[in-house]
Amino acid sequence: MKKVKTRDRIVDTSLHLFNSLGEPNVTTLLISDELEISPGNLYYHFKSKGDIVEELFRAYEADMLDLLAVPEDADIPLDQFSFFLHLLFEGVARYRFLYQDLVNVLSRYSQLQQRFRRILKKKTAAFQSLCGSFQRQEMMDIEPEALGALCEQLTLTVCYWSSFDTLSHLEDRDAVDPGRGVYQMLHLLLPYLREDEQEQVKLISADYR
Amino acid sequence: MKKVKTRDRIVDTSLHLFNSLGEPNVTTLLISDELEISPGNLYYHFKSKGDIVEELFRAYEADMLDLLAVPEDADIPLDQFSFFLHLLFEGVARYRFLYQDLVNVLSRYSQLQQRFRRILKKKTAAFQSLCGSFQRQEMMDIEPEALGALCEQLTLTVCYWSSFDTLSHLEDRDAVDPGRGVYQMLHLLLPYLREDEQEQVKLISADYR
DNA sequence: GTCTATAACGGGATAGAC
DNA sequence: GTCTATCCCGTTATAGAC
Numbered sequence: 366m367k368k369v370k371t372r373d374r375i376v377d378t379s380l381h382l383f384n385s386l387g388e389p390n391v392t393t394l395l396i397s398d399e400l401e402i403s404p405g406n407l408y409y410h411f412k413s414k415g416d417i418v419e420e421l422f423r424a425y426e427a428d429m430l431d432l433l434a435v436p437e438d439a440d441i442p443l444d445q446f447s448f449f450l451h452l453l454f455e456g457v458a459r460y461r462f463l464y465q466d467l468v469n470v471l472s473r474y475s476q477l478q479q480r481f482r483r484i485l486k487k488k489t490a491a492f493q494s495l496c497g498s499f500q501r502q503e504m505m506d507i508e509p510e511a512l513g514a515l516c517e518q519l520t521l522t523v524c525y526w527s528s529f530d531t532l533s534h535l536e537d538r539d540a541v542d543p544g545r546g547v548y549q550m551l552h553l554l555l556p557y558l559r560e561d562e563q564e565q566v567k568l569i570s571a572d573y574r
Numbered sequence: 575m576k577k578v579k580t581r582d583r584i585v586d587t588s589l590h591l592f593n594s595l596g597e598p599n600v601t602t603l604l605i606s607d608e609l610e611i612s613p614g615n616l617y618y619h620f621k622s623k624g625d626i627v628e629e630l631f632r633a634y635e636a637d638m639l640d641l642l643a644v645p646e647d648a649d650i651p652l653d654q655f656s657f658f659l660h661l662l663f664e665g666v667a668r669y670r671f672l673y674q675d676l677v678n679v680l681s682r683y684s685q686l687q688q689r690f691r692r693i694l695k696k697k698t699a700a701f702q703s704l705c706g707s708f709q710r711q712e713m714m715d716i717e718p719e720a721l722g723a724l725c726e727q728l729t730l731t732v733c734y735w736s737s738f739d740t741l742s743h744l745e746d747r748d749a750v751d752p753g754r755g756v757y758q759m760l761h762l763l764l765p766y767l768r769e770d771e772q773e774q775v776k777l778i779s780a781d782y783r
Numbered sequence: 784g785t786c787t788a789t790a791a792c793g794g795g796a797t798a799g800a801c
Numbered sequence: 802g803t804c805t806a807t808c809c810c811g812t813t814a815t816a817g818a819c
Contacts, residue, residue, distance in 0.1 A: 404787095524738065613796085
């Protein structure tokens with residue numbers, strides 16, 4: 366029964382507040398209030414608000430780089446792919462505050478820009494390699510040009526789907542369902558799959574509906 | 575040679591600054607500075623910064639509602655459709671500050687939320703009707719479920735493409751090219767079109783590449 | 784490690800002269 | 802309509818006691 370360190374509580378609470386209220390709307394005072402500690406105490410652990418954001422970003426970055434290390438020439442089956450999508454959406458949803466006010470956040474913490482872009486590139490590259498795997502397995506048939514557009518579209522959707530979904534369908538910003546995102550992603554892929562695989566994806570995606 | 579009214583200059587300059595720096599980063603002082611008028615003068619014309627945003631939003635809303643009034647049962651040819659997309663992207667790009675920090679902006683100017691959502695719905699509905707037209711003309715073949723996913727995807731892309739594109743490819747936030755967005759949209763539609771129409775879209779989209 | 788108090792700053796907005 | 806001066810407030814961050 367170890368006591369949770371204050372530093373860690375600050376990180377957790379900040380993430381939660383950032384996600385539900387938007388990072389710009391969360392003041393250091395609000396964070397310390399929520400934790401029932403003094404503002405001074407918060408600044409003992411982090412020398413600035415930016416440092417909290419930085420720490421959260423580092424965690425996001427680590428999660429993503431880990432997840433996106435897709436083996437270049439493995440045969441990925443469709444169900445494993447949809448599991449991958451699921452993890453991807455969960456990872457993004459966990460740090461959705463980054464996406465909700467992207468331009469603002471990246472402009473105020475400019476050291477994150479490059480790193481963010483690097484992750485974006487990795488996402489597109491991962492989709493390229495996954496589609497490559499599908500093509501080698503003869504599960505997919507797509508022209509090179511359409512492939513480029515598709516992979517960009519998949520990346521866009523990973524980034525923005527949850528914001529879009531929240532905006533257009535829900536009030537409660539704390540309720541996030543990665544499922545609908547996965548469903549949408551699978552539907553992007555669908556038209557380029559062979560008959561059998563289309564059926565398989567329809568079955569998988571029915572669960573996510 | 576009529577002199578441009580200060581009020582209008584405030585609106586124009588604000589829009590420009592909002593778009594290139596992000597609305598939260600633009601202070602009323604910066605706006606008045608840029609115009610070489612006093613802050614007090616700005617507040618003579620608008621009683622708050624929010625009122626400037628409100629006015630800009632009203633213009634965006636009017637543009638969109640006008641554009642999205644798609645005739646329900648007309649036969650829309652593909653080239654007209656791509657022209658429509660072009661206008662749509664231009665309209666969004668002109669007010670892109672709204673999208674760049676959407677959650678933040680809508681949370682601070684909450685009276686815009688409903689109206690924003692209404693426009694979003696209209697966009698999806700417009701795509702539904704356009705696809706309906708394509709189906710009636712036997713240019714398109716798509717199952718009802720895939721159609722729903724497609725129209726949501728088109729709406730998502732209209733909203734976020736330009737932010738995404740700027741983020742992933744460009745440094746200069748003032749340079750916006752609606753073409754790449756149109757290209758991406760056409761590629762979403764492509765797999766559901768009949769042979770002949772696919773060729774036609776490929777030709778159209780080649781211009782936008 | 785944690786607190787209280789407060790400094791320092793910036794941004795939105797107003798008052799009142801011209 | 803436009804200006805200058807100023808107020809008010811919220812937010813970040815620090816100093817120094819406990």
